[in-house]
Structures are given as structure tokens and as C-alpha cells.
Amino acid sequence: MTDCKRRLVVLDPKPVAGSGEAPSGQQHWEDDHFHDECGVFGVFDHAEAANMTYLGLHALQHRGQESAGIVTSDGEKLYAHRAMGLVQDAFTQEQLAKLPGRIAIGHVRYSTAGGSHIKNAQPIAVDYARGSLAVCHNGNLTNGEDLRAELEARGSIFQSDTDTEVFVHLVAASKEVAVEDRIADALTRVKGAYSLLFMTEEAVIAVRDPMGIRPLCLGLLSSKRDVHVIASEPCAFDLIGAEYVRDVEPGEMLVFDSTGMRSLRPLPPAPSRMCVFEYVYFARPDSQLAGRSVYDTRKALGRALAREHPVEADVVVPVPDSGVPAAIGYASERHVAFEMGLMRSHYVGRTFIEPQQSIRHFGVRLKLSPVEPVLRGKRVVVIDDSIVRGTTSRKIVKMVRDAGAREVHLRISSPPTQWPCYYGIDTPTRRELIASSHSIDEIARYVTADSLGYLSLDGMLETLGGNAHGFCHACFSGQYAIPFTPSGRRQMRLVGV
Numbered sequence: 001m002t003d004c005k006r007r008l009v010v011l012d013p014k015p016v017a018g019s020g021e022a023p024s025g026q027q028h029w030e031d032d033h034f035h036d037e038c039g040v041f042g043v044f045d046h047a048e049a050a051n052m053t054y055l056g057l058h059a060l061q062h063r064g065q066e067s068a069g070i071v072t073s074d075g076e077k078l079y080a081h082r083a084m085g086l087v088q089d090a091f092t093q094e095q096l097a098k099l100p101g102r103i104a105i106g107h108v109r110y111s112t113a114g115g116s117h118i119k120n121a122q123p124i125a126v127d128y129a130r131g132s133l134a135v136c137h138n139g140n141l142t143n144g145e146d147l148r149a150e151l152e153a154r155g156s157i158f159q160s161d162t163d164t165e166v167f168v169h170l171v172a173a174s175k176e177v178a179v180e181d182r183i184a185d186a187l188t189r190v191k192g193a194y195s196l197l198f199m200t201e202e203a204v205i206a207v208r209d210p211m212g213i214r215p216l217c218l219g220l221l222s223s224k225r226d227v228h229v230i231a232s233e234p235c236a237f238d239l240i241g242a243e244y245v246r247d248v249e250p251g252e253m254l255v256f257d258s259t260g261m262r263s264l265r266p267l268p269p270a271p272s273r274m275c276v277f278e279y280v281y282f283a284r285p286d287s288q289l290a291g292r293s294v295y296d297t298r299k300a301l302g303r304a305l306a307r308e309h310p311v312e313a314d315v316v317v318p319v320p321d322s323g324v325p326a327a328i329g330y331a332s333e334r335h336v337a338f339e340m341g342l343m344r345s346h347y348v349g350r351t352f353i354e355p356q357q358s359i360r361h362f363g364v365r366l367k368l369s370p371v372e373p374v375l376r377g378k379r380v381v382v383i384d385d386s387i388v389r390g391t392t393s394r395k396i397v398k399m400v401r402d403a404g405a406r407e408v409h410l411r412i413s414s415p416p417t418q419w420p421c422y423y424g425i426d427t428p429t430r431r432e433l434i435a436s437s438h439s440i441d442e443i444a445r446y447v448t449a450d451s452l453g454y455l456s457l458d459g460m461l462e463t464l465g466g467n468a469h470g471f472c473h474a475c476f477s478g479q480y481a482i483p484f485t486p487s488g489r490r491q492m493r494l495v496g497v
């Protein structure tokens with residue numbers, strides 16, 4: 001392509017940190033959780049599209065902290081900026097001012113496979129024969145490797161390690177004319193979990209996979225004219241004064257262009273399998289998903305946990321922040337005092353200090369501190385949302401005991417996590433999941449708790465409405481909703497399934 005045909009303007013391909021990779025000396029503070037891999041945000045027809053997207057991404061920061069990106073369009077060209085780091089570090093006011101136009105999409109990413117590198121930051125934006133196209137993705141394709149191999153064999157050159165780029169090549173290769181038809185054509189080839197935002201010079205197109213595994217919501221910003229916004233979670237709408245309208249339905253494609261909003265159904269319907277872990281941990285508690293408040297659901301999970309695993313205690317203490325609503329539910333069901341016996345520092349991010357072996361547990365101590373007067377001499381129930389490897393739980397139990405607790409009973413508001421996720425969540429290998437190879441008694445001994453209780457799978461699903469088939473719960477049950485392709489099976493063997 002010659003320069004005169006070039007429509008895509010990449011403002012600043014350089015990462016904030018210089019090399020494009022996370023500096024090797026930086027440490028992630030221990031966080032024994034599954035991690036959501038991405039959040040997406042889009043806006044159609046707003047005078048401050050880039051600023052709105054910046055704020056939307058800010059509200060979705062919990063869904064990804066490694067890189068952030070925004071692509072805008074002024075109707076003729078796309079303008080892209082991506083950088084490593086948090087949203088607030090990735091964009092300056094000057095950079096936002098260089099992203100003109102009334103439509104935008106943006107992305108925050110938590111990188112794992114594919115590596116922490118600027119080349120994997122999204123949205124991906126390209127020029128191709130029919131114009132410019134940008135795309136960002138929350139989820140994971142189960143046949144991404146197969147498609148990539150097939151496309152590379154046909155001459156496609158990939159610039160990133162992400163499966164998201166497969167969409168770009170499939171759309172570019174489609175024989176259809178209209179962009180929504182090209183995207184629909186591409187969707188017939190992919191399998192897996194995807195909440196996607198595409199953008200051309202003139203349109204934003206949102207798509208959710210037929211099972212609706214990852215969330216995607218529609219909002220409306222009412223001003224002189226109605227402005228549509230799309231986000232992974234409605235908490236992104238609150239910050240910009242938009243109203244939550246509804247979830248994008250599984251298998252639905254929403255097209256926003258000069259004719260307004262159109263809802264299309266490019267793929268045959270499939271049984272809904274929304275990720276149940278969104279309610280347990282990933283989503284922000286002030287979001288509602290599928291019409292259900294995340295905060296209320298977490299409290300209800302805590303109440304169910306109390307009914308399944310009661311224990312005589314003086315105080316119920318959450319592991320902040322994610323354990324708070326479940327602890328409130330547990331305490332109210334048991335009529336026991338709820339107290340913040342552990343305080344979380346909100347200023348712990350990265351540091352260049354390499355911890356010495358002698359103080360190797362200080363990561364948890366930097367993040368959490370015990371409130372001794374709450375804990376001393378008490379029988380304490382500690383509530384957390386999940387245990388992944390067990391290492392952090394062990395340190396927390398020790399911290400509570402060292403602060404003078406007489407007994408420490410650990411309660412978990414979800415079932416044992418025994419299986420890796422394959423649908424867009426960063427999980428360790430099966431072998432690293434403590435519940436995959438240890439009984440609950442063994443885990444209790446390892447974390448040195450006086451007792452340990454997990455909410456049962458039935459208890460969790462009953463709390464969520466009793467429909468075991470309406471949710472994906474594969475990381476608890478091993479019942480994977482999407483059949484594996486050969487490359488998917490290969491990858492699953494790598495993580496031990």
C-alpha cells in the first residue's frame with residue numbers, strides 16, 4: 001500500500017516504559033486470583049469520543065492493567081494510540097487531544113499468553129483493501145491457533161501474538177461487501193468466547209459470542225442527541241453519566257452508523273453460558289450483569305455460604321476488597337459482627353525492589369495489614385471469594401493469627417477452583433490449582449486454618465437462580481461448554497486438562 005492510500009494514523013507506537021515490555025525487575029504483588037484478561041469500551045457519535053473512552057476504560061481498569069489503547073475516527077481516518085501501563089499512564093491530555101472524531105473504541109488488557117508487549121496491546125488497527133478496521137476483544141478463541149496456522153499458510157502476516165488478530169485477517173479475506181457481512185462471515189469461522197468491538201471510519205460494531213460467555217452491555221448517554229455507548233460492564237457508564245440500557249444478547253451484533261442502531265443475528269442461537277465467575281470476583285460490585293446486581297449477588301453467596309458452613313465465631317472479617325460483600329452476607333446470616341479486620345493498601349502496584357528471601361512474604365504485607373484490636377482474642381471467620389494456589393490464603397491466615405486471633409476459620413464464597421479457564425481468563429496450570437489435587441481437609445491444613453468451607457456448586461447456582469445450564473462453571477466443575485478443536489486440546493494438555 002502506498003502512503004497516499006494510508007488512512008490509519010498511529011500517533012505514538014512507542015510504549016510509555018520504553019522497550020515495550022514490562023521491565024524485568026518489576027514485580028506483580030502476589031494476588032492469588034484468576035485474572036480477567038480484558039475490558040472493552042466504545043462510543044458512537046460524541047464530540048468528545050476519545051475523552052469518553054478514556055473515562056470508560058478508567059472505570060474498567062480492574063479488567064486489565066498491562067496495556068491500554070484507544071482508536072478514534074473522524075469519518076475519514078482512524079487514529080490509534082496504545083501504550084503499556086494503566087489507563088492514566090498510557091494517555092496524556094495531549095495524546096487524547098490528538099485522537100479526533102466522534103466515534104471511538106478502547107481496550108484494557110491483562111496480558112498472559114502472548115506476553116506483556118506493546119505489539120499485543122489493543123485495539124488492533126489496520127488498513128486493508130476496503131478501508132480501515134480496528135478491533136478489540138475480551139475473551140479467547142478455542143480454535144485461534146488452527147485459524148492462525150491456516151491464515152499464515154495462505155500468506156497472512158501476523159503482527160501480534162494475540163488471537164484477536166485472527167478476526168482482522170478473516171474480515172479482510174471475506175468476499176462479502178458490507179462490513180457487517182464481512183464480520184458475520186468471519187464469525188462463522190471462530191469458536192470460543194468473544195465480546196468484540198469493531199470500528200471502521202464510519203461505524204462501530206459490537207458482537208457477543210453465541211453463548212454470551214464474556215459480558216457486554218449497551219448504554220445510552222442522553223444529551224441533545226442520543227449517544228450509544230458499549231462496555232464490558234455498566235460501571236463504565238456511571239462515570240460518564242450514561243444509563244445502562246441492557247446487555248448485548250448472546251449471539252447479537254449491534255451496528256451503530258449514520259442510520260442509527262441495528263440489531264442483527266448473524267449466528268444461530270446457542271444455550272447461554274455466561275461466566276459465573278464474573279459474579280464471584282471479576283466484575284465490579286457496582287455493575288449489574290444480565291439484570292442482576294453483582295454486589296447483591298455476592299452478598300447472597302455469602303449468606304448461602306453461612307448456611308452451608310456455619311461456625312461459632314465472634315467476628316466476620318473479609319479479605320478486602322473482593323471478599324467484602326460476601327462477608328456482609330455471611331455476617332448477617334449468622335448474626336455475627338462484621339468488621340474490617342484486614343486493611344488493604346490501595347497504593348500497591350509495582351516496585352523495582354527485589355525482595356530478599358528472608359522477607360519474601362512482604363508482598364502480602366504490603367497489600368494487607370491486620371487491625372489488631374479487631375482480631376486479638378477473637379474467633380475470626382475470614383471470608384474470601386476463591387483460593388487458587390493457596391499461598392496467599394496461608395499468609396493471610398498466619399497474619400490474622402499473628403495479630404492475636406484465637407481461632408481462624410476460612411470460608412470461600414465459591415466452590416473449589418479445580419480447572420483452568422479457557423475462555424479469556426488468566427489461570428495457572430491445573431497442577432498449580434491447589435484444589436485440583438488436594439482435599440478440603442488437606443487445603444485447610446496447608447493454609448493452617450482451624451476450619452475451611454467452600455460454597456458448593458449447587459449452592460452457588462441456586463443463589464444465581466438455580467439454572468446450572470445458564471452459566472459457564474467449568475473452572476469449578478470441569479464441564480467445558482465449548483468443544484475443543486485439535487489445537488485447543490493441545491493447549492488444554494499444556495495446562496493439564
Ligand code: SF4
Binds near residue numbers: 213276278473474475
Ligand atoms: S471457566 Fe470459570 S472463569 Fe472461565 S468462563 Fe467459565 S466460569 Fe468463567
